[in-house]
Amino acid sequence: TARAIATAAHVTRLTLLDNRLVTCFMEPRAALAEWDPAAGRYTLHASLQSVHALALNLARVLRVPVERVRCVTADVGGGFGSKIQPYPEYAALAWAARRLGRPLKWVSSRTEGFLTDAQSRDHVLTGELALDASGRITALRVHTTQNLGAYVATGMPISIILNMERMISGLYAIPAIHLTLEGAFTNTVPINVYRGVGRLECVYTVERLIERAARETGRDVVALRRANMVRAFPYRTATGAVYDSGDYVARLDEAIERADVAGFPARRAAAARRGRRRGLGLGPYVEGTGGVPREYAEVRVLPSGHVEVPIGSVSQGQGHETVFAQVVAERLGVPFETVRIVMGDTDRVADGVGTFASRSMVRGGSAAVEASDLLVAAGTRMAAHLLEAAHADVEYRDGAFTVVGTDRSIGLFEVARAAAAGRLPAALGATLGAARMHENPAFAFANGCAVCEVEVDPETGAVEIVAWTMVDDSGRSVNPMIVHGQMHGAVAQGIGQALIERCVYDPASGQLVSGSFLDYAIPRADDLPAISVTSRDVPSPTNPLGVKGAGEGGTVGAPGAVIHAILDALAPLGVAHIDMPATPARVWQAIQDARSPRP
Template sequence: MLSHTSPTYPYRSAGRPEVMYVIERLIDMAARRHGFDRVQLRRCNLVPPGAMPYRNPMGLLYDSGDYPAALDRVVTLADWKGFEARRAEARRRGRYRGIGLSNYLELNTGAPRERAEITVRPDGGIDVVIGTLSSGQGHETSFAQLLVEWFGVELAQVRLLTGDTDVARVGGGSHSGRSMRQAGVVMAKASDAIVERGTRIAAWLMEAAAADIEFTRGRFAVKGTDRSVGIFEVAAAALRPDAPDGLGGPLAGEGDETISTPSFPYGCAVCEVEVDPETGVVEVVRWTCVDDCGRAVNPMILHGQTHGGIAAGVGQALWEECHYDEQTGQSASATFMEYVLPRADMLPMFTTEISEVPSTSNPLGLRGGGEGGTTPALAATINAVVDALAELGVEHLEMPATPERVWRAIQAARRP
């Protein structure tokens, strides 16, 4: 069957936001109907850190994490206890203010195989050939940062070669929060191979035993002495015609791994909104979140990805909707005049914090970090809107909570 009106389609975080939306909306509804505190009901259902690794009823093994700490931290950052004063102030202005939260847990796998080939050039550069291709995620910076850490070189000395099938023979692409996790592992393996071979070359150059050579800050040194050679000197020596058998040729290493073990990013988001009862317009006035990605290689890039993810999720919750003519199937929301995307002036400044509980699913402790902003956003936003209108008797709103839909819910609640 060919259809241009598919009911759903893979989007950022691909299904996780919708699942978390259902779960977190049900928790909020249960709390309201049975008189539970919304935060406490969530807290008492979280897996404690002492139970890690934890196998859930469906057989998935959560490797590590401190879920209660993320919840407690976001509640503190969002000043949850001070919210009622903000609600009262909004009512004096004729607006309804609400607060909502959502925990999330997601699974990152993606294409399991990844490969990296790293070459140290005698001219002072390092080439990295890898199959995962950046489409704005900042690989050129974050991948290079790892090599700066491992090899003790400058960021500008690292060159990333991607997207060329003449040189990148294997690659799983950028999706499912896999890039840093998979690429980091294979780059580490390739780097270890370079250091191991470089150690033997340095031992030859300095007429020492390989066991007496240590590598730190870009130099191979003989332990207990001031004798050392730089990694680029070693790369040049490897190309000399008198290099010993087995040590000659470019100073290079490769890593090729199939990694099927998933990681489980998690976190919590708190959203505050104000609703204009006369127009149904919803304004997001505060946003706070805590996300755990295991290890944050580049926090600035990670915060940026979180900001974009929040905007994507809030857009889905409040504004974005496809319309089709019932008779012709023609799209009635084919331009950005009809399909409302979030703009910067429609969102507040975000308070985002990174938690770093190392994952045990890979040697570098990494989890995916690109989807956390979106995954809890749907539920946190709608929970906040419903909380704002709860005093009117509104228990639920379908997404997107457009001004018309919110206004109609208010009018229906006001009818005797």
């Protein structure tokens, strides 16, 4: 890498700030703990992203077998990564419930949340991008220093390292890469993962470098991207990640077409007549989805005429109850309304990992498919006995087992009732069901491109996003409406980081000075544009559903798109750089500095 940079025709260098964020989920953390002396068991109800992980941690802290800890969560009002870790309040509450002999409830206030909920981001990134004379990228070198907070509470910072190692090349075929990661301890709240963790830092850094390189060399930035994007799949990056599928150039080109980039000069001229500076920015993105490479699901056919699916994922508003039911109903050929999803209870779900890292459909959906297939195999053996046919002669289709070449058949629920009634040999079992721990080390890489248009008031620095267009490849979309909803929420959080969100500590005292919503801004409805999302499904070959995670791509691509648009708007004024968040004060100051450079 060093040799490639030293001998390059052009090297672009850039230092970027990745602003610290507070995880502003709608529902503050809360818990209810009970101790059952008769059973010798703890029960903890809490707002969680992973009940099984918390049960294991509580068992260790309380020094009891994990079977004596039950963790339960219902519909979680947002998590975004911060509700994965086992906070000390949960163990303290369970311990106190036993000590006092009564149930105890604890609810965090919003002020407490600002001081104790894990925070995120907070990197200083320095990048160098080397180009040859033809504009091919020959090397990338990135050094990042992250503020880890006062201490490392969990292993979650490892996820940041692994994600950056996996994603540092962005969407581009870069033959030589050098990545250095350092952590610093400061008197601040510890860091955890947050929507787009590691992926955003990589994509943002590479895209900012490409934009700067295009301006420095006089190249067209779209052509520079096209010339260097990965085209053949699977593709192994210089750091060892295997991009599974996609068409990055097609997503870029379609986003440009749908955003009517050709008509942008006219819109820019119209804005200028109103005293505004209009800019357009591209935000191509790619993100590895799947996280921890395993998940648990069980599928049971009940005599009542329902299919019950205990699964290790936990819903935080993603529509799991709908999409998992769709997957199982389609796989078994039964009505959607007969499928019931069970989540978030260690007594009712035997195992599981949880919901984070855009993994629920990639891992949980795959587990549900595989468990459904195992159930059909078991049901075929049962049906063969009931139909007095050879196992090889029985096929399953549309909710029924049929003897091939005959009209003899038996429905799935009839088989379950026969098993429950004891009409089958003991070897075939008394219930119709199957469980599966899906395990697969391969990741599915979602990708796409966002196009942002902004108008900047040069007198005040105020930025208004006036148009947002996205073309996204999340693999097969099981439920397109839910996918688009995920994109909208993800974009909102990315815009928040780009424009207004910033967690601030007093450098002298370490005092948090943005400790409430009076001082910490999050995007409101009137801060956001109408968001146009087009899905282009390129199935992933890494899992049986062909899905790629859809939860974080919008966040990963948004900051680059916004900042590029602002810089494009201000380029005629001489502004070449601005850090996130691009608040009106920062934008105004950048304009003043460009007009009258500081000595």
